[in-house]
Amino acid sequence: MDLTSKIFVAGSNGLVGSALVRKLTSHGYTNLLLPEIDELDLTNQQAVADFFAAEKPEYVILAAAKVGGIHANNTFPADFIYLNLMIQNNVIHQAYLHGVKRLLFLGSSCIYPKSAPQPMKEEHLLTGLLEPTNEPYALAKIAGIKMCESYNRQYGTKFIAVMPTNLYGPGDNFHPENSHVLPAMIRRFHEAKMGIERSETSAVTVWGSGAPMRELLYVDDMAEGSIFLMEQSDEAIAAELLNFPRPCFVNLGTGVDVTIRELAETVKRVVGFQGEIVFDSTKPDGTMRKLEDVSRMAALGWKATVPLEEGIRRTYEWYRHNERREE
Secondary structure, three states, X not given: OXXXXXXXXXXXXXXXXXXXXXXXXXXXXXXXEOOOOOOOOOOOHHHHHXXXXXXXXXXXXXXXXXXXXXXXXXXXXXXXXXXXXXXXXXXXXXXXXXXXXXXXEEOOHHHXXXXXXXXXXXXXXXXXXXXXXXXXXXXXXXXXXXXXXXXXHHHOOOEEEEEEOEEEOOOOOOOOOOOOHHHHHHHHHHHHHHHHHOOOOOEEEEXXXXXXXXXXXXXXXXXXXXXXXXOOOHHHHHHHHOXXXXXXXXXXOOOOOEEHHHHHHHHHHHHOOOOEEEEEOOOOOOOOEEOEOOHHHHHHOOOOOOOHHHHHHHHHHHHHHHHHHXX
């Protein structure tokens, strides 16, 4: 990509999209297309077609998605499959029709089978049953991968994808029920700390047994890895990601995981909470382990750089300065 190339970041206001915009800007890219949701409804086929016809983006990063944690996925399964499929179908198809040079699709590590070998390799896709708690979302993301792969095979496009592990960082959703595990923890521990300071008895309850393991990637690391792929030569991309039947996507993670118990203790330490942690084993654990094999990305020359505790510290500082927005 040239620094003046027209780059459309779909979903530029979310956790993922805002990090991508920060990094693209810091890399010197100056011609970013960042329509607000009220300016472009990505689920509207005609609106997306009109946008591509008018703006003619050269590159597309598809970060727009309906996302949430276990509670949200269990409560709104129809929303998760319908909205994500609509967004993907519209953007990917219009990217093909309008000759986009390269598209990057952002997926999720939940695409892998519930009982996939650990660490999970790209070749493990579609080798077993999915985790039921987020199956509709996972199916939508798998469809997005296969859509990129199919367009590459039939039309010679250069549509690739990354499967980030669990993301966190500035701009995350800290809703107490609909957020992912880490931001939910940050909010609960912070509110419990404030309760203790007001002389209230307080403890923090964490869903599940605490035994499941999770790999977490700071969102700015995700953005760096994504831009790294967009900046690779056509030859490098063709050799690694466009050579069917090799997967057209790569895992994007740290290659290191921690237990939910260890994660809770780290958040407790960063926040400065002095009370108890209670694990509610009547609540679902979800997948017991989700560790990505990041060897393909490493072979391309990239690895994550932000340690977990440092990333949590940065995220907590962001939350403290923005918590009123999360009410």
